Amino acid sequence: MKLMPCPINGWRPVSEFQYRGEVREMPDPASCTDAEWADYVFNRTGSPGIKREWWCHIPSNTWFIAERDTAADRVLRTWAYGEAAQ
């Protein structure tokens, strides 16, 4: 089973985590067009590469950001949201 480093709890089996998609910048709802908004809500590239994603360590309810190479299936680094990347 894969391991994932939680910034609070250290390396844990990936079964303790939940994935919540890529980190995406929300466009300003007041000024964006419907098409821009729909693109934000519905479209993902899915292409392999280095991604920044939301992950949660479920037992401790810790949300953090993981930088992951989805082509090589490797976790590059993780950090708590709002803190500097390790």
Place this chain on the structure above:
Amino acid sequence: MIARLPAVPHEWIDRTKPIPFTFEGRRFEGLAGDCVTSALWGAGERLLGRSFKYHRPRGVLSLANHDVNAMFQWGPRLNVRGDVTPLEEDMILTAVNTVGGLDADRAALLDHMGAFLPVGFYYKAFHKPKSLFPRWERLFRSTTGLGRVDFGTPRRPMSKRYLHTDVLVVGAGCAGLCAAIAAAESGAQVVLVDENAAPGGSLGYQRGGQVTDTALLDDLLSRAASLPNLDLCLGTFAAGYYADFWVPLVSAMGLTKARSRALIVATGAQEQPAVFRNNDLPGVMLASAAQRLVYRYRVQPMDRAVVLAANRDGYLAALDLAANGVEVAAIVDLRAEGEASEAGAAVSEAGIEVLKGYCVYEGLGGGDRLQSAVVCAMEANGVARTSSSRTLRCDGLVMSVGWAPAAALLYQAGAAMRFDEALQQFVPERLPDGVFAAGRVNGVYPVAQKIADGRFAAWEALAHLGRTSQTRARPVLRDGPRPSHAYPIFEHPKGKNFVDFDEDLQLKDFFNAAQEGFDNIELLKRYSTVGMGPSQGKHSNLNAIRILARIRGEPCGAVGSTTARPLYHPVSLGMLAGRGFSPVRRTPLHSRHEALGAVFMMAGNWLRPEYYRQPRKSRAELIQEEALAVRTAVGLIDVGTLGKLEVRGPDAAKFLEQVYAGCFADMQVGATRYALMVEESGVVLDDGVVARLAPEVFYFTTTTGNAPSIYRELSRWHVLWGLDCGLVNLTGALNGINVAGPCARAVFRAVTGMDVSAAAFPFLAARVGIVAGVEVRVMRVGFVGEVGFEVHVAADHAPAVWDALLQAGHTYGIRPFGVEAQRVLRLEKGHLIVGQDTDGLTQPFDAGLGWAVRMQKPFFVGQRSLAILKERPPKHVLAGFMRETREPMPKEGHLVIEGGAIAGRVTSVAWSGTLGRTVGLAYVAPDLAQPSREIRIRADGGVLLTARVARTPFYDPDGSRQTLGDGEVERHQVESGRAATVAVER
């Protein structure tokens, strides 16, 4: 008395412990330490089993866990592998895959029908006419397959263990031992596993005639034993490699899930057979198999042997046989140049004839065993010159023509392998970080080089772990004599030259498959089934690659290899089966429900009372009775499974405004409000009730099933927005109990000192107070449409509150009700359930929840999407429907049909005893959603049922029941009682 060769160091058998057993109805005796095959072979048995397809006689092939033609049935245990299963007292064994016993197997006739059973015949011959297929299928089912499954076998849970270590070394042969010792000597924690019952690998059985010289092995084992941080696990194999050094270790004791920080694969190589006619006769075996019989079990494998050699190992095997009582008739060397090493000289000295540039053209047998070998000189192109044939009398023929690396773990770890032409073997080209290879699997054969290779792998692992900073140069390796022949495969006009002994595949089958276009290695495998038998190609894949390479005129490296998937050896299901760890949650009132006769159902992870059992009453009756009790008197339901969250702090109201679609900032302290949550896409996600307990404290509920995910998602928004408030999950800490019905106020008054009058505690208010001596939060809710008090209390005190309410309600005829009655009650009120009456596309305006959305707020999740959706005409809307009759009743999921097309679907339906009607909710096209309009529902069996669209709520449309004051109860009781009576009479 059991005849064995004289004792030598490192033999596996215990001569003092004879073990009786039965095989095919006859009594035998072996020794402790024997495997089944060695005991039988030692007792002179040569026919151990029948092959899969042609039912040919078979004996020993490898003695290395791929002798799948010597598999046995032992009671409920099937496909017991004779070459690796330790002999046990009073085993009763029969060969698998025979018709009428091993000796007189009637299916052996199939051997003469080979010409009519070419590769792929099954696919081609039996698909037409279709009507006959069941007949063919029955025939195949009875003639194919190996052991017999006994469905009465009791389930035997096997233990699971976890193991953590710095370095895991797989394979305790020369390289693996050296690697493990070197790693452990530097202080690392090392676990060394080997599938065999004793360590040493080829050091134990490949002695080159030096029968008692085991100095190197003795030295390695004593050093290994002296290291407390080196754990040697025997009889244990690594079944696969999974991400991040996660390796399942399988032993007779069970499964160990090992996690290491570095992995050294020293799994060695599997000896490969030569392909010639009748290479499967009992007596033809791999040289290493003969050597294992000799040194492990002290069984003399044959009296007179021909050694087919193409490497130094063959000469060592000849010396081993000669030193252990076997007359070696000749060494047949495929190489014209013969063997130049000291082993070649030793063979000459021993007077063994060497036929250089010769091959074995065919084996000749009689009485189900080998009797002689026909050998021929070879042309320069490797073809037998049959004009020069000689027949050598022999009862054994050992093959030593090459090896294939046991590289499954390396492949699974993601190693890139390349075919080394000099070695004629796949070797690792690029290994993943932290994974290292040593010894034969790494293409390293001479003992001195294996020692250096093992040590180097240990140093690489230590460097990976950061335990050493010194640098080392890779030792010179892989420069010994070639261990494998490029093409030890010989055609014969009569065939029966087997490539795959599991599946009875002959050389011609490969040519036929390629000719039919299956000339890619993966296609060839699937069409011919090569490598798909129980040994998974351990003795056949490499030859298949060689044959295909020759057919395509390409090097083996260009043909490539098939994928080596886990598990490496078969693993019994009992080892893999888990204990089904799916946690079930019980509310603090569970024992109360049990005592009251509850029938439980799953709701999310929770066990909830579906209804409460009573003698001589059906489920349907009881559900209606429970619902009627709430309508006419008072009922009590455990709602402790609801998600219960609290948010507090200066930004608490802002937080709720942003996560819910409604408005909360303007709520008074002591008020509650329905709350609807949507996703960013505008789809309905959850609903609940928000209570403002203090200016900066909100207590709110979620649906039962969504509680964990909503809490998690709200936590994420909380992190993302950085608002000044805290979010707490109280789902398990508190329990909710709802007391509802026209008498609920009277019952609740009896257990509390709070002012519960309609004026002081109106509908939709929330209060903090004392009930049964315990602090509680109480909300006036209306889910079931009567006067209701939902009491939330610390979980530990919930039983006391429940008991107090039940006792106080006794005189009012209080009745506990379950989830089913609640579903009927809420449906009568037209209240939807998120997840039942909504799905992954439902937005609030479809579901009639537009009133719970406040678009005028600055921001909430999903607002922008709803702004777009609001302007669009809905595709369908949630509408109520009624039917006068109870049966037949439409079901949830039944389709609404209009003009022959699908126009909606039913999401909820139930019989309402109170109303005397069937009521339900359905999504329908907007033009159908007109009150009184008839709709048709396609029910079971295609019957079209008619229903009438009706306004919701079906019951108490003006909501007067839930605001009922004290004085009105009596009158209502009488009216409801009458209504109930009428309903029941219907």
